[in-house]
Amino acid sequence: MRQFADAIDAGASGSDLGAMPIPESFRAAHVLRNEQTMFEGRASADKDPREAMHIGEVATPELAPDEVYLAVMASSINFNTVWSSIFEPLPTFGFLDRLGRESRWGARHALDYHVLGSDAAGVVLQVGSAVRNWRPGDRVVVHCNYVDDQDPAAHEDSMMASNQRIWGFESNFGGLADLSVVKANQLMPKPTHLSWEESAVNALCASTSYRMLVGEHAARMKQGDSVLVWGASGGLGGYACQLVLNGGGVPIGVVSSPDKVELLHQLGVDHVIDRSAEGYRFWADEHTQDEREWRRLGKTVRGLIGEDPDIVFEHPGRSTMGASVFVAKRGGKIVTCAATTGYMIEYDNRHLWMRLKQIVASHFANYAEAWAMNRLIGQGRIQPTLSKTYTLDETGLAAWQVHGNLHEGKLGVLCLASGPGQGITDPDKREQIGEDKITLFARHAASLEAANA
Incomplete structure (x- = not known):
């Protein structure tokens, strides 16, 4: 070759x-x-x-x-x-x-x-x-x-x-x-x-993020929507934050170190949560989640943007899904494409059905969605x-x-x-x-x- x-x-x-x-x-x-x-x-x-x-x-x-x-x-x-x-x-x-x-x-x-x-x-x-x-x-x-x-x-x-x-x-x-x-x-x-x-x-991560947030088949983010992004400095999250900013939304990035906080600030993300500094423990033990920690995360998000997020960009899976369902606003969406910390998830269904939230499944992207995302990259709107x-x-x-x-x-x-x-x-x-x-x-x-x- x-x-x-x-x-x-x-x-x-x-x-x-x-x-x-x-x-x-x-x-x-x-x-x-x-x-x-x-x-x-x-x-x-x-x-x-x-x-x-x-x-x-x-x-x-x-x-x-x-x-x-x-x-x-x-x-x-x-x-x-x-x-x-x-x-x-x-x-x-x-x-x-x-x-x-x-x-x-x-x-x-x-x-x-x-x-x-x-x-x-x-x-x-x-x-x-x-x-x-x-x-x-x-x-x-x-x-x-x-x-x-x-x-x-x-x-x-x-x-x-x-x-x-x-x-x-x-x-x-x-x-x-x-x-x-x-x-x-x-x-x-x-x-x-x-x-x-x-x-x-x-292509893989950017197109996945596009379908989750922008395309017709998942969250369908609107201008002004607030989006909580787990792993916001990673492959998926880095594109998600850019799509939210490019689409007139408000990203709230969750990362694991001060260095990653600084990276997101340079990317243009004003609201960033360092989960290592906050010390969240969503699981009290292997079998029990701690709702008090969900509430603490929700309070932190509201302290940053003044409201609960319209969309939660979810891909860690088991470690975060309970918190994601809880913190999404009434009528909000939790859009998920992966489960990097485990696929057997648990959440309190009362917070889903009584507050009319939706869990939306998303998997990669179709050709039109991938092409649209590639066009944004070609235009220099997404890096x-x-x-x-x-x-x-x-x-x-x-x-x-x-x-x-x-x-x-x-x-x-x-x-x-x-x-x-x-x-x-x-x-x-x-x-x-x-x-x-x-x-x-x-x-x-x-x-x-x-x-x-």
Whole structure:
């Protein structure tokens, strides 16, 4: 694949790239079927992605008519990469086997290895016979909604399709590799003012946040709405805060350290709660939640904005859901997309039904929502939350950082790109938007690293 990287760096035309032969194998971050029991008996916190992650050559699959071969310049780490690499809550090979039973093309995915990664930025190399809107040489980013059009439900909202999957998590040949196989309906234009790694970190988390807050299928935030955002300096929360600000709302960010408070202030979030300083203990013990702590959080929020929040942006799950249901205003919404601290949640239902609140489920985004979010990023209205960049060989280390919540924002991974900062084709636009705005998360992470050195 190095020849493709060199050709892309040299400005090769689409026709030249399309004429180059696709190699029989490529370098990829992957886990192995015969190692899926390696962590049995170990607590989740003790499972180390570095032990399961392999970086090596895998065979290139045949291209389906609706797919493209993509030279992956950069990718990123998401929580689903962590889950895949520690085989939790269950090994992903079951997903691949189910996909393998669907069709001839699905059978390519049921292998003894799983190439991970649900984000990518790169260059189209070849297109299948049914691809209409993309050509070799196109610079693109990839969203992870992996779905076809043969389920009627998919034509109203593709996330409702019975065979909807997350690419690189419930399918093979993900983005943490030098080459990927991607459906044409996963592709979007790469923002011209961003580098490969800045472009690669956005699609999964940013699109998820967009659907949760802005799209028609979840909270449907209005101008002036107040939104309590858990994990507000993380991958999801960093985009959520920006969407609330961009949409004329009032974010209240919840973070875990003074450093993250300062980061959110630099992002433009005026109201931030440092939960470590506040010392909230929503669970008195393993089986009992403490309503007094819910009330204390609610009092803090009202002290900041003068009212209860219209929307709670919820993704930690078990540790926070009881508090989220309590603090949302009468008639408010708790929109949830994940459960990073546990999916068996508990809350006091009286605070939900008697105050006419709603818990709204949200899962990734459909193509239109992902495209709309990518457009906002391309316009410079929403900035990437890239905090640090690793090489493909360091994928296990990056996943370990995310597993331990040792990071802010998103962690990028360079695949074919030989170094950071490459891939910018509109430097004038970048200068107009502002280098300080674009690189806020990265600069903040670098300053913390320097201070702790």
